[in-house]
Amino acid sequence: MQPPARERVLDAAHQLMLTVGLARATTKEIARAAGCSEAALYKHFASKEELFIRVLTERLPQLAPLLHGLAAEPGRGALEANLTEIARQAALFYEQSFPIAASLYAETQLKRRHDEVMREMGKGPHLPIEGLAAYLRAEQDAGRIRAGADTFAAASLLMGACAQRAFAYDATEEGRPPVDAFAARLARTLLAGITD
Template sequence: MTDAEATNAPRQKAARERILDAAASVMREKGIAAATTKQIARAAGYSEAMLYKHFDDKQQLFLSVVHERLPSYRRQAEDDHLGVREGLESMVAGLLRFYAESFIIAVSVFGSPELLAAQRDGVRAHGAGPEGPSRAVSAYLTRQRDAGALPTGFDPDAVATLLVGAALHTAFLAAFNGSDQVDDADDVAKALVAAVLPADVT
């Protein structure tokens, strides 16, 4: 790396972070369907050309907001210090917060078949999609089952579908009632996990 590149790197990183912050704000206010790259660039204090130096398209920008500006549900699955139950409770609590905050951003594309198709194709082009949470929870449960912490007959895919579906439904109810958060998310997560894990699993 040249001296000029080293000097410019922090500036480029700061620009990307400002654009991401602006994108998160604009998308929360307008939804992904109505938010434009021009509006986001203006909110960040940059030109659209600067935005496209950091992001290929609006879908990549959306995915970056999802991964970097919304609550995470993945880190908990990587913490080996947690027991199965506590780790799963942490993941579900993260999902409740993730869906509650992302619902208002993403739901607007369902108002138009054309917008939904464009968003679906764009997200798929970046190797992403709404299956991510279910796959993450299933992968966590599969690792735990294979390590002997869950019964051999335990079905990770089915349980992941139940938990992720419950988290999404609970977040939908919160959004319908005008909130971007699930009240008592940790307690809700514990109750959901208790409904699907065997009582003797710690």
């Protein structure tokens, strides 16, 4: 039995966006790859921009549930283990989303449309930083992070390093560092700066 049209469209969009990039993945090609009409695609998604956001939120590793859960229960688990898992998930998300989203930056109009739709949907690349900062503040309130530590800066550093891993290391001979070792080193280093 074939999956529902919405799922086929998401799968096809994900695959095409990964292989040809967002700018070159047309709704017509996505519909053809999903085995449906373009009209059927638009029955489930109002625009290509919405489809892109749904691919990011439904097909890639998700940070929001992890961050919300940890922020709701500060003190749960070892701080280093929590930050390591956050860094691992963030690194995987950026690794998978960078090839899809990179073409946005080559087309100003397309980027503007996507930014507009993201704002309308309450989505955006700033949310993981804000979510991690909220978690770190909760841990700070619980006494596990130094009182004077800048939680927003710490969150920005962790997320920025994970985003950098997605493309900065491809040009090196060694290639991209393995995600688990990278996440553990990043968490340890960040903790050294924000704990006593």
